[in-house]
Amino acid sequence: MEWLYRIVNKSRPVRDYADLAICSWQTCAVGEARDKNLDALVPQVGFADEPPADARLKKLGVEFGKAVACGHRRKALRLYFAIQKRIAHLAGVRA
Numbered sequence: 001m002e003w004l005y006r007i008v009n010k011s012r013p014v015r016d017y018a019d020l021a022i023c024s025w026q027t028c029a030v031g032e033a034r035d036k037n038l039d040a041l042v043p044q045v046g047f048a049d050e051p052p053a054d055a056r057l058k059k060l061g062v063e064f065g066k067a068v069a070c071g072h073r074r075k076a077l078r079l080y081f082a083i084q085k086r087i088a089h090l091a092g093v094r095a
Contacts, residue, residue, distance in 0.1 A: 003029045007077045015071035022065035030061035033087040057086050
């Protein structure tokens with residue numbers, strides 16, 4: 001299940017996914033976006049469960065995890081799109 005679905009699906013509180021968002025870079029929105037663009041992003045983001053090398057992306061990921069853990073659906077959605085935009089920038093794709 002993708003993060004966008006988890007955030008917009010109002011049948012479950014977004015904080016139900018807190019473990020996925022804050023326990024691992026692999027399962028958070030940053031890891032999901034990295035995996036979709038892996039070849040272009042390994043130098044900037046890193047592998048598997050390493051935190052991103054890019055400071056802005058790392059900050060967005062931390063804030064995303066906090067928003068999910070606190071149940072702030074709108075903030076999580078805003079941060080999700082900010083992560084996607086940053087990933088696209090790092091991959092050299094216009095967002």
